[in-house]
Amino acid sequence: MAPSLKTGFSLMPTDDFYSVLLNLLDSGKVDVVEWSFDMSWDTTTPDWCESILAEFGKRESLLGHGVRFSPLSGKRSARQERWLQLLEKDCRHHKYLHVSEHFGFFEAGSYADGAPLPLPMNDGSIGAGRSSLQALRDVCKTQVGLENLAMAFSVNDVRQQGDFLEALLEPLDAFLILDLHNLFCQSVNFDIPAAELMNSYPLHRVKEIHISGGSWSSSNTGQRKHVRRDTHDGPVPDEVFGLVSVARAKCPQLEFAILERLGNTMDDPADQSQYMDDFHRLWSLMNE
Amino acid sequence: MSESLYNFQKALLDLLNEDLEPSQIMQRLQSDSQFESFRDYTKDFDLDMIAVAAELAKKWGQQTDSF
Numbered sequence: 001m002a003p004s005l006k007t008g009f010s011l012m013p014t015d016d017f018y019s020v021l022l023n024l025l026d027s028g029k030v031d032v033v034e035w036s037f038d039m040s041w042d043t044t045t046p047d048w049c050e051s052i053l054a055e056f057g058k059r060e061s062l063l064g065h066g067v068r069f070s071p072l073s074g075k076r077s078a079r080q081e082r083w084l085q086l087l088e089k090d091c092r093h094h095k096y097l098h099v100s101e102h103f104g105f106f107e108a109g110s111y112a113d114g115a116p117l118p119l120p121m122n123d124g125s126i127g128a129g130r131s132s133l134q135a136l137r138d139v140c141k142t143q144v145g146l147e148n149l150a151m152a153f154s155v156n157d158v159r160q161q162g163d164f165l166e167a168l169l170e171p172l173d174a175f176l177i178l179d180l181h182n183l184f185c186q187s188v189n190f191d192i193p194a195a196e197l198m199n200s201y202p203l204h205r206v207k208e209i210h211i212s213g214g215s216w217s218s219s220n221t222g223q224r225k226h227v228r229r230d231t232h233d234g235p236v237p238d239e240v241f242g243l244v245s246v247a248r249a250k251c252p253q254l255e256f257a258i259l260e261r262l263g264n265t266m267d268d269p270a271d272q273s274q275y276m277d278d279f280h281r282l283w284s285l286m287n288e
Numbered sequence: 289m290s291e292s293l294y295n296f297q298k299a300l301l302d303l304l305n306e307d308l309e310p311s312q313i314m315q316r317l318q319s320d321s322q323f324e325s326f327r328d329y330t331k332d333f334d335l336d337m338i339a340v341a342a343e344l345a346k347k348w349g350q351q352t353d354s355f
Contacts, residue, residue: 074294079352106349108297111305114349117341119297120329124290131289151340154332189337220310221335229340 003255005248007283008032010065010210012263013040013049020272021052029283032056032097034063034258037090038083057095063208063256064096064140065177070107071132071146072119079112088139098143099136100177100208103129103165104151116149118157121164129168137172145175147210148201150182150230158186162200175207178251180243181214181230181260188228194239195246206251211236211244211282212260233265236278244285257286296326304345310338 009024011017011033024030033056045053056062069083091099104116119125129146137144146165152158165176178201187194213234216226236259248254259279266272299322303313317323317330 074290074292074297076289105297106301106345108294108301110351111298111301111345111349112352114301115344115347117300117344119293120326122293124293128290128293151337151344152334153330153337153341154334156329156332217340219336220339223334223336227336227340 002252005257005286006031006061006255007257007279007286008034008061008063008259009279010034010036010258010260011049011052012261013046014263016266016272017263018046018048020266020275024276024279025052027280029280032061032063032256032258034065035094036065036067037087037094038066038068041086041090053094060095060097062094062096063258064091064094064099066099066101068113069101069132069136070105070112070116071101071136072103072105072125072129073107074105074124074128075108076132077107077112080107084135084139087136091140091142096140096142098145098175098207099140100145100147100175101136103146103149103161103168116151118149118152118161121160121167126164126167130171133168133172133174143175144172145169145177145207147177147179148182150179150185152186152190155190158190158192158197159200162202166202166205169202169205174205175253176202176205177208177210178203178206178247179210179212180240180247181210181212181236183243184237184240185214185228185230189224194243198243198246198250203251204253206247207253208256208258209244209247209251209254210258210260211240213237232260232262235274236282241281241285244282245288248286257282292325296323299323301345301349304342305349308342310335310342313338313342
């Protein structure tokens, strides 16, 4: 039997979110909340935010989503070991239904805390990724997964990411977060139909989808009109909403749909209103 | 864990953090011996995407001596 579908948002501990979320939570349409736990480890989480995390944890409707692990780094650093220790502690405090991270790496040498970058698929990278996923599961003691990446150095990265993710996820029977805006970025930037690209991913592992907005930057080369960026700071494009129904049809284990937006990007009431419209539209698509 | 992958990643992050044009980064990827084992991977890199990666590395990356 297919799981029941739940809609939610990625919670940000910022004032703009506080204004919007009071309204959204009152709507009765928020089934689940996702929390990027490691963004708050070196700050104090506001009380209103902790209340939401506690409430959704109690309802078994809280999802953990890390952004600072760099699971595909070739070697594990002392910082990453500390990250795992902090996650273990966090998992005793917050009751996550599952925990995920991002495909890619940003840490090596003296560099850390960046945006994930793609890497070649080979025995070394597969081994490093599997080891990271295992470590993640060992400390969380719950299901773990990875999210597909928007950034690609070449069309080969785009074409291979689905197989790469399957090689990483298969040994642990881990799940895939299919970020539909990331897919949209790759589709636009490399001129591949999004539905065709979606088929290259291990869709039987998709338990969660993400949607968000982004932005355009200019092309340095003139090879393309512009470059689509996954900046999480704008309205969700119609094309991405269109992919929600496609994902619902193709992903038999799909359970969660999460709307993402960066904190401090909705100070304007019009942006807050747009965000709420996007949430209601996503909810409608998940409840058709 | 993979020493060669780690060395590639470290060299790539160093390169992306230099003040270079995408074409200069590409040229280094093709000529610098640090990237030799990964030449098959880097030879098809797209210059627009190198520009994005360099911007991301500089904007979000942090250098630390603590590990």
